[in-house]
Amino acid sequence: MSTNISIDYITHTFKGADAPTLKDIELKIQPGEKIALIGRSGCGKSTLLHMLAGLLLPSEGCVRIHGHQVSKPSAKWNMMFQKASLYPWMSVRENAELGLVFAGKKDPAKIDYLMSLVGLTDKADANVQSLSGGQQQRVALARSLATSPDLLLLDEPFSALDAFTRSSLQDEVADIVSREDLTMVIVTHDIDEAVAMADRVLIMSANPGRIVGEMAVDLPFPRNRASVEFSRSREQLMNQFESLVGDADLEHSQAETVDTNKTESETTDAQKAA
Amino acid sequence: MSSTSSVTAIDGSAREGGINWSAVYKFSLTAIAYPLMGIAVMVALWWLGGWMIANNPDTSSFADFAPAPAFARLLDLVANGYVLEATIPSLERIGLGLLWAALLGVPVGVAIGLYAVVREVSHVPFQFLRMISPLAWMPIAVLAFETWDGAIVFLIAVAAIWPILFSTAQGVRRIDPLWFKVAKNLGADGSQMLRRIILPAIGQDIFAGVRLAVGVAWIVLVPAEYLGVTSGLGYAINDARDTLEYDTLAAMVVVIGIIGFFLDGICVSMIKRLSWHAEG
Ligand SMILES: Nc1ncnc2c1ncn2[C@@H]1O[C@H](COP(=O)(O)OP(=O)(O)OP(=O)(O)O)[C@@H](O)[C@H]1O
Ligand SMILES: [Mg+2]
Numbered sequence: 001m002s003t004n005i006s007i008d009y010i011t012h013t014f015k016g017a018d019a020p021t022l023k024d025i026e027l028k029i030q031p032g033e034k035i036a037l038i039g040r041s042g043c044g045k046s047t048l049l050h051m052l053a054g055l056l057l058p059s060e061g062c063v064r065i066h067g068h069q070v071s072k073p074s075a076k077w078n079m080m081f082q083k084a085s086l087y088p089w090m091s092v093r094e095n096a097e098l099g100l101v102f103a104g105k106k107d108p109a110k111i112d113y114l115m116s117l118v119g120l121t122d123k124a125d126a127n128v129q130s131l132s133g134g135q136q137q138r139v140a141l142a143r144s145l146a147t148s149p150d151l152l153l154l155d156e157p158f159s160a161l162d163a164f165t166r167s168s169l170q171d172e173v174a175d176i177v178s179r180e181d182l183t184m185v186i187v188t189h190d191i192d193e194a195v196a197m198a199d200r201v202l203i204m205s206a207n208p209g210r211i212v213g214e215m216a217v218d219l220p221f222p223r224n225r226a227s228v229e230f231s232r233s234r235e236q237l238m239n240q241f242e243s244l245v246g247d248a249d250l251e252h253s254q255a256e257t258v259d260t261n262k263t264e265s266e267t268t269d270a271q272k273a274a
Numbered sequence: 275m276s277s278t279s280s281v282t283a284i285d286g287s288a289r290e291g292g293i294n295w296s297a298v299y300k301f302s303l304t305a306i307a308y309p310l311m312g313i314a315v316m317v318a319l320w321w322l323g324g325w326m327i328a329n330n331p332d333t334s335s336f337a338d339f340a341p342a343p344a345f346a347r348l349l350d351l352v353a354n355g356y357v358l359e360a361t362i363p364s365l366e367r368i369g370l371g372l373l374w375a376a377l378l379g380v381p382v383g384v385a386i387g388l389y390a391v392v393r394e395v396s397h398v399p400f401q402f403l404r405m406i407s408p409l410a411w412m413p414i415a416v417l418a419f420e421t422w423d424g425a426i427v428f429l430i431a432v433a434a435i436w437p438i439l440f441s442t443a444q445g446v447r448r449i450d451p452l453w454f455k456v457a458k459n460l461g462a463d464g465s466q467m468l469r470r471i472i473l474p475a476i477g478q479d480i481f482a483g484v485r486l487a488v489g490v491a492w493i494v495l496v497p498a499e500y501l502g503v504t505s506g507l508g509y510a511i512n513d514a515r516d517t518l519e520y521d522t523l524a525a526m527v528v529v530i531g532i533i534g535f536f537l538d539g540i541c542v543s544m545i546k547r548l549s550w551h552a553e554g
Contacts, residue, residue, distance in 0.1 A: 053459060075461040085452040089474045089550040099460035101470070129552035147460060 005029040005052065005151065005183065010061035011208075012047060021047055022058070023208035034177060034184045036198035038191065040245060044209025045187040049153050052185060053079040065151065075099045075147035082156045084136035086128040092139050093124045099147035107146075114142040117176060134165035141173065145180065152177060154186040158193065170196045171222050178221060191241070195234045196223050205245040213244045317341050336520050344524035351522065356510075357529055363505040365533075367423065367498075368491055371430025375487055378431075379438035380480055384472060386439070387446020400439070408433035408494045412501070422502035426495075433494040437486035445479025446472065477548030485541035492534045507533075 007027040013020040022044045029035055037045050050056035051063055054073040063070040065077065078099075086095045097111050115121045118138040123131065128139060137157055144152060154173070158166040174197045177184045188194055194201045195217055203213040217233050224230060324340025327333045338344070351357045385392045408429050415425035415432075449472065457471045499508025507530050514523035 055455060055459065073459045073461070075459070079455075079459050081452055081456075083452055085450065085456050087453065087471070087474070088552070089477075098457070098470070102457075102461045102463075102466050127552070129550075143456075143460070 004031050004066065006064045007048075007052075008061050008064065010048070010051060010058040010063070012044075012051070012056075012058045012060070020059075020208045023210050025061070025209070025211060027202070027211060029183060029185070032178075032181060032183055034174065034197060034199045035186070036194035036201045037185060037187045037204060038189070038194050038201060038241065039204030039209070040206055041189070043204045043206035045204055046155050047209065048204075049079065049155050049185065049187050052151070053077055053153050055079065075103065076149050077151040077153060078144040078147065078149040079153040079155065080137075080140050080144050080157045082159050084128075084133070084140040086136055086139055086143075088127070088129050090128070091125050092120060092128055092131070095128055095139050096142040096146055098143060103147065110146065111142075114145055117145070118142045118172075132165075134161050134169060137161065137169060141176070145176070150183060152182050152184045154184065156187055156189065159189065166193070167196065167225065173197065174221055174223075191234060191237055192225070195219075195230060195237060196225065201237055203241055203244050213240060215240055335518075338520035339524050341524075343521040344528065347519075347521035348525035348528055351525055351529075357526075360505065360507050360510040360526070361529065361533060363503075364495055364499065364507045367426050367506065368430060368488075368495055368537075370427045371491055372434050372484065372487060374427065374431040375434035375438050375491075376480070376484065379435045379483070380442050383439040383442025383480075383483075384446055384468070384476075386443040387449075387476075388472075393443070400436075404436045408490070409497055412498070416501065425501060426498045426503065426506075429494055429498045430491045434487035434491045437490065438480065438483035441479050441483025441486070442476060445476030448479075449475050474548075474550070478545050478550070481541055481544045481548055485538065485545065488537050488541055489534075492530070492537065496530065 005028070007025055007029075010022055010025040011020050012022040025048065037048065039045050047056065051058050052070070054063075054070045054077065057071065070077075087098070090098070093111055093115065096114055097106060100106050100110070111124075112121075115124050118141055120135065120138055120142070123135065128136060131139065140157070152173075157173075158169050161169065170193055173184075176182075184197075186193070186197055198217055201215045201217060202211050203215070204210065205212045215233075215237055217237075219227075219229055219233060321341050324337065324342075327339060328337035338347075348357075382396075386396060387393075411429055411432050412425075415428045416422075419425040419428060453471055453475065454467070457467055462470065495506075496508035496511060499506040500512045503509055507526060510526045511523055511530075514520070514526060
C-alpha cells in the first residue's frame with residue numbers, strides 16, 4: 001500500500017556545525033508519487049533522505065508518514081545506497097531475505113518471486129562477491145522490496161554503474177515501483193535519471209539546504225529517452241536548475257573560493273553541463 | 275595456503291586431460307620438498323649442537339640432548355603412553371584458558387569496537403595490564419586460586435585475552451558503517467545485529483586473535499606447569515630436568531613444538547573458513 005508523506009518544516013543543524021544544513025523544508029508527497037531530488041553535492045540531499053528513513057532525526061520539525069511521526073528506522077521505508085552493501089557471508093538469497101529473517105517471517109516463495117523480479121533466479125545461491133555491480137544493486141533492490149515497504153528511498157543507487165546498466169535499472173526500478181504501488185524518492189546528480197524516473201523533480205540549493213523549485217515530468221512509463229518529449233523535459237529541467245542554483249554557483253567561482261569541496265562540485269557540474 | 279593452490283592447479287590440469295607435470299612439480303616442491311628441507315636444516319643444527327656438547331668435556335653429560343637419543347626416547351614415550359598422558363592435561367588447561375579468554379575478550383572487544391566511550395575509558399588500563407608479563411601474575415594466581423590447575427588456567431587466560439580482545443575490537447571498527455545502517459533499516463534489533471551482522475563480519479578477526487593467543491598461551495603453559503601440578507608437558511620437562519633425563523627433556527620439547535604447530539594449523543583453517551573475503 002502506498003503512503004502519503006509530509007515533511008513539516010524540517011531544519012537540521014549537525015552537532016558542532018555553526019550553520020544549519022537544512023532549513024525550513026516543507027514538502028508533501030502523495031501516495032504512489034515518484035520524486036527525484038536533485039541538487040549540488042553537499043546541499044543536504046542525503047541528509048534529508050536519511051530523515052525520511054528515520055535513520056537521522058531532524059533538530060527541528062518532523063517527518064510524518066501516514067500522519068505518524070517518523071522516529072526510528074522501519075522496514076516499511078527502505079533506503080538503498082550508492083554501494084549495494086551486501087553481506088558477503090550470505091548468499092544472494094540470504095541477503096534478499098534478511099529483512100524477513102529479522103521480522104521472523106521467512107517467506108521462500110516471496111524471495112523466489114523477488115529473485116525473478118530482479119532477474120537473478122539463476123544466481124540465487126551465488127556468492128554476492130561474484131556478482132557485477134549492477135547485479136549487486138539488483139540484490140539490494142530485492143532486499144529492500146522483501147519487507148514490503150511502502151516507500152523506497154534511493155540515494156544515488158546507480159551512480160557507480162556503467163551507462164547501459166544504469167539506464168536499464170532506472171527503467172526496471174520505475175516499473176517495479178509502479179507495479180508494486182510504492183512511493184519513491186530518489187536522490188540523484190543526474191538530470192537524465194531524474195527525467196527518466198520521476199513524476200516530480202525537486203531542486204535543492206545549498207547553504208542552507210532548501211527546496212527552491214520543482215518541475216513535473218508528465219511522460220508515460222516506460223520512458224523513451226530518444227523521444228522529443230524526453231529531450232524537451234530534460235532541457236527544461238536543466239534550464240530551471242541553472243536558473244535556480246546555477247547562478248549562485250557562478251558567483252562562487254568568480255569569487256574564487258578556496259573551499260576545495262566547492263571547487264570539486266563545480267568541476268563535476270561543469271563536466272555534466274558539457 | 276600451498277594445499278589450496280595445489281588443488282586448483284591439479285583441477286586445472288585434469289580439465290586439460292592428462293597430468294600437468296609442472297603443477298605436480300610445483301606442488302611437490304611447495305608442499306613436500308621445502309618443508310622437508312626446513313626440517314632437515316633444523317635437525318642438522320640440532321645435531322651440530324649435540325655434537326659440540328658431547329665433545330666439550332664441561333658439557334658432555336648433556337650429550338643425550340642430541341637428535342638421535344631424543345628421537346629414540348620419543349618413540350618409547352609415544353609407545354608407552356607417556357606423551358599422551360602428559361599432553362591431555364596440558365591441552366585441557368590450554369583449552370580452558372583460551373575459552374575464558376574468548377568469553378571475556380570477545381564481548382569486551384566488541385564493546386570497545388562499537389563504543390568510543392568504552393574505547394577511551396579502557397585504553398589506559400588495558401594497555402597497562404597488557405604489558406605485564408603473564409608470569410608476573412604467578413604469585414597472585416597461586417594465592418587467588420585454591421587449585422594449581424585453577425592458577426594455571428588463569429595464567430593462560432591472562433596471557434591469551436589481549437590478542438583476542440584487541441583483534442576483535444579492530445575487526446568491529448573495520449566493519450562498513452553502511453552494513454549497520456542497512457541492517458537497522460531492515461529492522462534488526464540489538465541481538466540480531468550482533469548475531470547476524472557483527473559476529474559473522476568479525477569471525478575471522480576473532481580467530482586471528484585466537485591464533486596469536488594460542489601462541490602466547492602455549493609459551494606460558496610450560497613455565498606455568500612448573501607450578502605445583504604433577505601432570506602436563508611443563509611438568510614432564512621439569513621432571514626430566516630434575517632426573518637428568520636429557521633425552522626425555524629433548525623429546526618433550528619436540529612434542530611441544532609439534533602440538534603447537536598443529537594448534538596453529540587449526541586456527542589458520544578456522545580463519546580461512548570464517549573469512550568472507552573474495553578469493554584473489
Ligand atoms: N554526520 C555529519 N556531521 C556533520 N556534518 C555532516 C554530516 N553529514 C553530512 N554533513 C554535512 O551536511 C552537508 C550535506 O551533506 P549531504 O551528505 O546531505 O549532502 P548531499 O547533498 O547528499 O551531497 P552528495 O551529493 O555529495 O552526496 C554537507 O556539508 C556535509 O558536510
Ligand atoms: Mg549524498
